Amino acid sequence: MIPEYFIPSPYITPHTLLGEGPTYVPSSDELYFVDIHRQTINSVALPESTTSTKFYAATNDESAPAIEVFEIWTEGASKVRTTKYAEPIGVLALTPESPEKFVVGAKHGFAIAKFGDAELKYKVNVYKTNSEKHSIMRFNDGNVDSEGRFFAGTMMQEWGESGPAAIGTFYRLDPDGSVKTIYDGCMIPNGLCWSADGKTMFHNDSPTKTVWKYDYDMTTGNPSNKRALIKIEHPDMVPDGMTISAQGDLFIALWGGSRIVQHDSKTGELKAIFKLPAEKVTCPTFGGKNLDELFVTTASQNESLDYVWSEEDAKKDLGGEIFRFKVPGHSGLPRGVYKGEL
Numbered sequence: 635m636i637p638e639y640f641i642p643s644p645y646i647t648p649h650t651l652l653g654e655g656p657t658y659v660p661s662s663d664e665l666y667f668v669d670i671h672r673q674t675i676n677s678v679a680l681p682e683s684t685t686s687t688k689f690y691a692a693t694n695d696e697s698a699p700a701i702e703v704f705e706i707w708t709e710g711a712s713k714v715r716t717t718k719y720a721e722p723i724g725v726l727a728l729t730p731e732s733p734e735k736f737v738v739g740a741k742h743g744f745a746i747a748k749f750g751d752a753e754l755k756y757k758v759n760v761y762k763t764n765s766e767k768h769s770i771m772r773f774n775d776g777n778v779d780s781e782g783r784f785f786a787g788t789m790m791q792e793w794g795e796s797g798p799a800a801i802g803t804f805y806r807l808d809p810d811g812s813v814k815t816i817y818d819g820c821m822i823p824n825g826l827c828w829s830a831d832g833k834t835m836f837h838n839d840s841p842t843k844t845v846w847k848y849d850y851d852m853t854t855g856n857p858s859n860k861r862a863l864i865k866i867e868h869p870d871m872v873p874d875g876m877t878i879s880a881q882g883d884l885f886i887a888l889w890g891g892s893r894i895v896q897h898d899s900k901t902g903e904l905k906a907i908f909k910l911p912a913e914k915v916t917c918p919t920f921g922g923k924n925l926d927e928l929f930v931t932t933a934s935q936n937e938s939l940d941y942v943w944s945e946e947d948a949k950k951d952l953g954g955e956i957f958r959f960k961v962p963g964h965s966g967l968p969r970g971v972y973k974g975e976l
Contacts, residue, residue, distance in 0.1 A: 635695045639906065639908045644956055645704045645955075647956075651934050652671045653668070653669055653916055653933055654931055655725045656930070656956070666749075675723060675738075677733065699962040700962075715750075724738075724773045725773065727784045727786075736749070737807070739787075744813070771790060779852070780832055785806050787823025807974070810974065816857065824917075826876075829882065835848040836863070836876065837876075843865060844863075845876070872889050873889075874886075875931075876918070882898070883897065894908040894930060913935065914934070918930045928961060933954060934954035935947065
């Protein structure tokens with residue numbers, strides 16, 4: 635029996651439109667995240683004393699271990715600091731100067747973002763010589779490997795009923811400042827992560843509803859031998875952000891599915907389901923001083939810029955908020971740090 639848990643309430647209520655890119659900064663014990671539509675980077679310092687938690691058992695399996703869920707931090711939303719930029723940011727990469735400085739995947743390429751300063755300083759504008767893609771593409775998700783290389787993928791910023799075209803690219807920003815194309819033909823690249831030994835790379839291309847697995851050469855930074863590991867069969871659910879535990883399980887956000895699913899990264903076996911009261915679950919990351927807590931971002935049901943949050947809407951869906959809970963026996967890997975000049 636696959637254990638199913640229900641996470642009843644969020645931890646922080648920032649009311650994001652499209653919350654993404656949760657990034658824990660261990661040096662300052664802060665959680666950073668982006669709101670892609672509002673073009674913001676947001677930060678909250680986690681409280682020194684642990685806020686109240688409750689244990690919840692699996693709804694369908696009495697033998698499964700209970701999970702610890704952090705109840706809502708009522709002051710949390712007021713503690714969130716925000717910096718707004720002139721263009722959307724999809725993903726944050728830690729640097730030796732974080733949390734003051736990040737390398738980010740922005741609208742046109744890789745840029746330096748100094749939190750508190752609204753100006754982006756581009757390291758590389760990947761679409762500078764491509765006027766067509768310059769206007770219609772943006773960076774989405776990515777991650778940094780243990781050697782300090784920053785991978786990030788691009789996607790169409792808007793699309794029609796037929797969905798996004800497969801014209802995105804996965805890029806790699808190396809510590810020497812050079813950018814290499816890893817592969818083309820992406821639609822919505824998401825969930826990049828590596829196994830603890832660095833020999834396997836994983837990512838999602840969301841519309842394909844597939845988690846892909848690669849052999850990874852840590853010396854060269856090149857993936858190879860692409861194959862499908864997990865296929866999401868439900869018609870309304872697609873894999874979004876993803877992270878991996880030190881123990882080797884993948885935790886995948888299912889957009890449209892109100893859940894995080896836990897899979898074995900070697901076999902693809904589904905091991906647990908964590909249901910949230912938000913339909914659009916976007917991205918999980920491990921954080922906390924012991925890296926043993928999952929922080930999960932979500933998106934609002936109404937993602938339009940003129941939307942105003944209401945208590946009535948929140949009774950139906952808690953999208954836009956951040957959830958925090960522990961998974962027994964699992965903790966995260968230290969996040970990669972970009973090693974190039976800033």
